[in-house]
Amino acid sequence: MELKISNITKKYGDKIAVDNVNVTLENGVCALLGANGSGKTTLMRMIAGVLGNTKGSISLDGRNIEILDSAYRNVLGYLPQNFGCYKDFKVKDFLLYMCALKGLDGKFAKKRCEEMLLKVGLENVSNKKIGALSGGMKQRLGIAQALLNDPTILILDEPTAGLDPKERIRFRNLICELSKDRIIIYATHIVSDISYIADRVLLMKAGRIVADGSTEELLNIVKGKVWSVDIMRNELESYQNKYSVGAISDSKIKDVNVRIVSDVKPDEKAIEALPDLDDVYLYYFGEVAEVENSN
Ligand SMILES: Nc1ncnc2c1ncn2[C@@H]1O[C@H](COP(=O)(O)OP(=O)(O)OP(=O)(O)O)[C@@H](O)[C@H]1O
Numbered sequence: 001m002e003l004k005i006s007n008i009t010k011k012y013g014d015k016i017a018v019d020n021v022n023v024t025l026e027n028g029v030c031a032l033l034g035a036n037g038s039g040k041t042t043l044m045r046m047i048a049g050v051l052g053n054t055k056g057s058i059s060l061d062g063r064n065i066e067i068l069d070s071a072y073r074n075v076l077g078y079l080p081q082n083f084g085c086y087k088d089f090k091v092k093d094f095l096l097y098m099c100a101l102k103g104l105d106g107k108f109a110k111k112r113c114e115e116m117l118l119k120v121g122l123e124n125v126s127n128k129k130i131g132a133l134s135g136g137m138k139q140r141l142g143i144a145q146a147l148l149n150d151p152t153i154l155i156l157d158e159p160t161a162g163l164d165p166k167e168r169i170r171f172r173n174l175i176c177e178l179s180k181d182r183i184i185i186y187a188t189h190i191v192s193d194i195s196y197i198a199d200r201v202l203l204m205k206a207g208r209i210v211a212d213g214s215t216e217e218l219l220n221i222v223k224g225k226v227w228s229v230d231i232m233r234n235e236l237e238s239y240q241n242k243y244s245v246g247a248i249s250d251s252k253i254k255d256v257n258v259r260i261v262s263d264v265k266p267d268e269k270a271i272e273a274l275p276d277l278d279d280v281y282l283y284y285f286g287e288v289a290e291v292e293n294s295n
């Protein structure tokens with residue numbers, strides 16, 4: 001399977017939200033990583049076929065998705081970023097309703113709903129009203145509804161938002177389990193989500209894809225550019241003004257140890273450090289990535 005995104009651009013008035021994106025997705029997990037406002041949701045909504053583009057086209061195995069229309073929607077699962085659902089619906093009734101919208105019928109639909117509730121660990125709240133669920137539970141319900149039609153293309157916009165660390169691990173395992181023979185694309189600004197499961201990472205900045213590769217390939221970009229240096233606290237501000245400073249931790253030698261991403265060695269005493277994805281994020285965005293359970 002091949003989902004080809006060609007020259008996709010989206011403008012809101014004069015604002016270019018997605019700027020001439022070209023990317024071909026194949027089976028596996030592709031993470032779309034970018035800071036707030038970088039265009040992730042806009043791109044995903046176009047891929048999900050719920051937002052028209054200003055320019056460009058998207059095709060599945062050589063056929064335009066607009067022409068495929070319902071045949072495309074039948075193979076698609078989509079979890080929108082602000083997944084709102086009817087708070088007065090019972091969990092199982094909501095899923096049955098979503099089945100009906102997806103054209104799944106009677107007995108099969110009922111069985112599918114039960115399977116999906118088990119898969120996301122909501123089987124014990126199937127009779128509860130959605131309004132009574134926690135944020136993380138609602139998010140899991142969102143994942144369940146995206147999976148009802150056993151989609152071969154799964155689009156997840158910030159699927160781990162609101163999940164606690166245990167739920168996050170469960171989600172990662174679920175994605176790994178699902179990733180065979182499917183295209184999974186998910187947006188996040190949480191780097192640690194990616195390290196575990198993404199086969200490919202697209203870094204998005206100001207509407208453009210600025211880096212594209214496996215985790216190893218992205219780490220290679222910053223190889224030889226990540227430094228660890230011990231400094232006095234009163235030097236910190238000048239370092240922060242001059243360099244992209246990542247993690248700051250206690251130092252045994254001086255006041256603090258700082259991690260710096262820089263093309264040039266920032267200090268004689270700086271030691272080269274092994275890069276991780278946080279460094280890649282810092283290199284491209286000039287800011288520290290969000291940590292796992294901060295949203
Ligand atoms: N309906 C809209 N009308 C006008 N501008 C919009 C609209 N939707 C998005 N934008 C703008 O387009 C840009 C990209 O937004 P988008 O929501 O796609 O980013 P994002 O990467 O998903 O951000 P976040 O991490 O906050 O979810 C932003 O500057 C945003 O303000």
Ligand SMILES: [Mg+2]
Nearest residue numbers: 040041042081
């Ligand atoms: Mg978004």
